[in-house]
Structures are given as C-alpha cells and as structure tokens.
Amino acid sequence: MAAALSGCGLVSAPQSMLNPAGPVARDQLNLIYSSMWVMVLVFVVVAGALLVILLRFRWKGQKELPPQWEGSTRLELLWTIVPFILLALLAVGTVRDSFVLAAPSGKNVLRVNVVGHQYWWAFSYPGTNIVTANELHIPVGQKVELVLTSADVIHAFWVPRLGGKTALVPGRTNIMWIEASQPGLYRGQCAEFCGTGHADMRLLVDAQTPAKFAQWEQEMEHPVVQPTTALAKEGEQLFATESCSSCHTIGGTRYAGVVGPNLTNLAQRPMIAGNLLPNTPQNLAAWLKDPQAVKPGALMPNLHLSPDKIKALVAFLESLKTPAPTGSV
Numbered sequence: 001m002a003a004a005l006s007g008c009g010l011v012s013a014p015q016s017m018l019n020p021a022g023p024v025a026r027d028q029l030n031l032i033y034s035s036m037w038v039m040v041l042v043f044v045v046v047a048g049a050l051l052v053i054l055l056r057f058r059w060k061g062q063k064e065l066p067p068q069w070e071g072s073t074r075l076e077l078l079w080t081i082v083p084f085i086l087l088a089l090l091a092v093g094t095v096r097d098s099f100v101l102a103a104p105s106g107k108n109v110l111r112v113n114v115v116g117h118q119y120w121w122a123f124s125y126p127g128t129n130i131v132t133a134n135e136l137h138i139p140v141g142q143k144v145e146l147v148l149t150s151a152d153v154i155h156a157f158w159v160p161r162l163g164g165k166t167a168l169v170p171g172r173t174n175i176m177w178i179e180a181s182q183p184g185l186y187r188g189q190c191a192e193f194c195g196t197g198h199a200d201m202r203l204l205v206d207a208q209t210p211a212k213f214a215q216w217e218q219e220m221e222h223p224v225v226q227p228t229t230a231l232a233k234e235g236e237q238l239f240a241t242e243s244c245s246s247c248h249t250i251g252g253t254r255y256a257g258v259v260g261p262n263l264t265n266l267a268q269r270p271m272i273a274g275n276l277l278p279n280t281p282q283n284l285a286a287w288l289k290d291p292q293a294v295k296p297g298a299l300m301p302n303l304h305l306s307p308d309k310i311k312a313l314v315a316f317l318e319s320l321k322t323p324a325p326t327g328s329v
C-alpha cells in the first residue's frame with residue numbers, strides 16, 4: 001500500500017492536493033496532517049502498549065490469575081480523559097477551518113457563478129457580460145467566491161491544488177472560495193459521477209497577475225469578430241444556417257444560443273471539449289465531424305457536416321480572438 005500510495009506524492013503531479021497552491025488548499029492540507037499526527041500518536045501508543053503487554057505478561061505456567069483491573073477508577077478515568085483531550089484538539093482545528101472556509105471574508109472578493117452541465121463548465125462574472133466555458137480566469141492573490149449550481153444533475157467542482165470539492169446541486173446554490181498564490185494553470189475536474197462523459201468533464205483555472213487578468217476581462221467584454229478570409233466569412237454564415245447559433249453564443253455577434261458553451265474568443269483558449277483536446281484546427285475539425293467519437297457521451301449532436309463546411313467553420317472559429325489593445329501590459 002505504501003508503495004502504491006507514494007505515487008500520489010509526486011510534487012510534479014498536476015492534480016495533487018499534497019501540493020497546495022493557495023491558502024484554502026494549504027489550510028485543508030494542514031488539517032489533514034494535524035489529524036494524521038494525532039492518529040499516529042494514538043496508533044503508536046496503543047500498538048506499543050499491546051506489544052509490551054503481550055510480551056511481558058504472557059502466561060508462563062502460573063497457577064493463579066493475575067490481579068484484575070476491571071472497575072479500576074484510575075484506568076477508567078485515564079482512557080476517558082485522554083481521548084477526550086485528543087478529540088478536543090481535533091475539534092479546535094476543524095471548527096476554526098470550517099468557519100474560515102465557509103465563505104470568503106473581506107471586501108476585495110471576486111465573485112464567479114459556476115454552472116455544471118453534462119459534461120462541461122460555464123463560468124460567468126456578475127456585473128459584466130463575460131461568460132466562458134471550462135476555463136476559469138482568476139487574478140492571483142485575490143479571494144474568489146464561487147457560487148455553484150447545476151443545469152441538470154449533481155456535479156462536483158474540484159481543483160485539487162486550490163481547494164477541496166464542493167457539490168453543484170440542481171435547484172440549490174453552494175458556495176466555496178479559492179485563491180491562487182502564484183500565476184499558473186491549475187487542472188481540475190468534476191468529482192461526482194454525472195453520466196457517460198463524466199471522466200471528460202475537466203476544467204482549467206488560469207491564475208493571472210492582476211494586470212493580465214484585467215486585460216483578459218477587457219478582451220472578453222469587448223470581443224472583436226472580424227473574419228478576414230473568404231473561407232472564414234463563409235464559416236460565419238454557416239454558423240447560423242447549420243444551427244450552431246441555436247446552441248452557442250459568440251460575443252460580438254448576434255449569435256446567442258445558451259445550450260452549449262459560450263464560444264467568445266474561442267481561438268484564445270488552449271483547450272476544447274472540456275479540456276480534453278488542445279485547441280488546434282485538426283481537433284476542431286474532428287470535433288465538428290463527430291463530437292461523440294471525440295468525447296463519448298458529449299451532448300452536442302453530430303450534424304453530419306460536409307468536409308467543406310467543416311473547413312469553413314474551423315476557419316471562422318480560428319478567427320475568434322480579440323487582439324490585445326495596443327499600449328496595454
């Protein structure tokens with residue numbers, strides 16, 4: 001068991017809660033460690049006493065019974081009071097952390113609404129028009145309150161290096177918060193079985209410096225959609241005629257479907273399909289040809305598009321990026 005579990009200790013493992021990257025995950029790990037040390041202490045004392053008793057007091061042919069301890073007030077008190085103290089120690093840390101982790105404190109808290117869908121994530125930023133899929137952008141060093149709910153079945157939000165999991169329940173809102181101490185990409189995934197595509201319901205947290213985050217907000221608030229080639233322009237038309245627009249929104253266009261992921265600035269995202277595939281023209285084409293072949297259980301229908309239409313649509317999707325405004329960081 002020790003050999004197998006040591007695989008979880010890799011510092012380079014991208015989804016290891018043993019390698020926390022923010023205060024929430026660190027507090028939770030410290031709580032686990034402190035409980036573990038209390039348990040190690042109990043184990044060592046009890047197992048040690050058992051060994052000593054077995055060896056020292058074993059039967060060596062004596063005729064009469066040894067002295068009996070049943071009903072000894074001293075011993076009864078000892079093994080009532082010692083566990084009480086140990087449990088009280090565990091309770092102090094647990095209760096303190098439960099309050100700290102229940103809701104973020106302070107004024108400078110960024111709020112993000114998270115909706116779980118079979119098998120992708122929607123993130124929206126209240127007070128803005130920003131909606132994105134599977135890629136949560138946050139500024140480093142700031143508490144981020146996640147308001148979690150579900151569009152269909154129960155899911156669970158889990159980014160191990162930033163914090164423990166919380167369920168997304170239809171008809172309810174749950175709250176958790178995370179904070180990243182260092183810029184970086186943190187991987188996560190749904191942690192509650194939600195159907196065929198559950199294993200591929202992944203997400204990426206992009207923790208950015210405040211300046212980079214502000215720039216990203218700008219690009220998402222004011223997306224520019226300007227397909228330049230004839231092929232991409234044809235793809236823009238096909239987006240409406242092939243019914244894509246009935247499910248997908250693209251900021252900066254009149255397309256406003258809300259069934260599938262928001263595709264605003266899609267070309268700037270590193271991954272597609274619930275962070276299953278790198279965002280390349282080849283992968284986009286494979287996705288449009290047959291979504292279920294790429295991601296089993298995916299709820300985007302196979303639209304049986306011709307290769308020419310796929311080419312045009314990919315060219316259009318590839319054009320969905322908003323160049324950084326000049327003079328910014």
Ligand code: HEC
Nearest residue numbers: 119120133242243244247259260261272273274298299300
């Ligand atoms: C009936 C609704 C529906 C229609 C019509 C539809 N899609 Fe989708 N689309 C979805 C859903 C749902 C997903 C999410 C699948 C998943 O990741 O599990 C998706 C995912 C995608 C993605 C990946 C997005 C991401 O963030 O990972 C792209 C790109 C995409 N669709 C493009 C298109 C294009 C182009 C068309 C038209 C040819 C189209 N879709 C038609 C529902 C639809």
Ligand SMILES: [Cu+2]
Nearest residue numbers: 190192194198
């Ligand atoms: Cu799931």
